[in-house]
Amino acid sequence: MVMKNIVLLALCSGLAGCATLPSSGPTGKQIKNTAIAPQDGEPIQLVQIHAIADIPIVAVNAAPLAKLPDRAVTPTDMVGPGDILDINIYEAGVALFASGASSVEQSAANVGVQVQKLPPTRIDDLGNISVPYAGTLHVAGLTTGEVESTIRNGLRRLSQNPQVLVTLNQAITNSIIIGGEVSRPGRLVLQTNRESLSDVIALAGGYRGDSKDLMVRIMRGSASVDVRVNDLVENPALDVRIHPGDRLVLVDDPRTYSILGASGKVEQVPFRRSSVSLTEAIATAGGASANFGDPAAIFLFRYVRNAQGKEVPMVYHLNMMQTGSYFIAQKFIMQDKDVLYFGNAAANQPGKLVQLISQLFSPILTVTSAVSVIQNSN
Structure with a gap:
């Protein structure tokens, strides 16, 4: 009699400490109610997927x-700061850049064409280059042909018809x-x-x-x-x-979707291929839990852009107790950061109560058995 009282007292104490039964999440009905009439914020649009025509069309957004x-489109030979130029200057007759000409006679005797190759010339941060005798020239934004003309004009009064050839040594622009x-x-x-x-x-x-x-x-x-x-x-x-x-x-940056609720597992899943269907996502999750899940309450949470380009939350509901839903789910394509939720089955609440009572009874029954064994041994 004393042992029975102990058992009842322990049971009452355990139940009193449980204000609510354990749950893996809201039921399908709760999801719908809180979406349509949330306690805080604006209502969330809930779309019932009954046919393939109800599936949202998600196009790649450009x-x-x-x-x-x-x-x-700019010319490929346009130059700017940082570019390095190769500059060759060709002169006929008396050469301005002639080397070794120490007298007028030597210069006059040299009537052939001479070429002066300047050291690689970098365009500075202001877009300028420095050319002997021509001085500082602004060339940023010009093509190599226009740079040739700029240098030639700078030397025209100092040399007889100079010809200039400019090529890009290193292109930065x-x-x-x-x-x-x-x-x-x-x-x-x-x-x-x-x-x-x-x-x-x-x-x-x-x-x-x-x-x-x-x-x-x-x-x-x-x-x-x-x-x-x-x-x-x-x-x-x-x-x-x-x-x-x-x-x-x-x-x-792998794309992922999350699995929550009363499914076979709760985790974040990376896309195994570039395109993953809702059917594949449900299979990866292990489907609705046989003990606690509700196949009629499969929800997908997603942010979509409205006509104004603003992101708004959307909830899609699929009832997998209907045969056609299995074909629809094959055409429903998952998107990055989707949340797949398996609703909790309201009909399983009594089963959870039985499980709870069993968990409470198990240690007491174990103690009772041990006491009985001790009494019998005595």
Whole structure:
């Protein structure tokens, strides 16, 4: 009799300490109610997926590229600060740059064409170069042909019809910087100034790693946009033209989705391929828990952009107790940062109560058995 009282007292104490039964999350009904009439904030749109036509169409968005300022195509031989020029000056008759001419007679006797090759000339930060006899010349923004004319005009009064040849020794103005997950990071000279994003990645030796996990960040001035490598294949509009001065970085940024609620497991899952369907995501999660999950309450939480371009929360509901839902889920494509939630089954609450009572009884029954064994031994 004393032992029975102890058992009842322990049971009552255990139940009294449990204000609510343990739960893996809200039920499907609770999700719907709190979305339509939340306690805080505005209502969240909940979409019931009954047919393939209800599946949201998610196209690769090219709108962010509009943030990159567009620039006119510049000549490939345009020069600017940092460029290094090779300058050759050709003179006929009396040469201004003739070496070894110590008298008028020697100069007059030398009636052939002479060439003077100047040391490699760097354009300074102000866009200027210095040429003997011609002085300081501003050449930034000019083509090599225009630089030739500028030098020739500076020497015209000092030399008889000088001819000038200017070539680029090192090009800085007409180049970009590319880094990150490419085979040959560094400075890349644009040969045509019409190279696209995929072109410069190829010219840098191609990307390293898995294309589905790579994201390209394009920086132009103070603006920057992100483009996924895989999206370049699916949407050619993203393969934008690269301008001189752009900076590109390829970053390993795997796409993921999260699994929550009453499923076989709760975790963050990386995309195994460039495209993952809702069916595959449910299978990866192990489906709804046989003990606590509700197959009729499968929800997907996602941020989408409205007509004004603003991100708004959206909830999609799929009832996997209906045969057609298995076909619909095959066409429903997961997106980066999606949250897949398995609703808790309200009908399983009595089962949880039984489990709770069993957990409370187990140690007491063990003690009771031990006491009985001791009494019998005595």
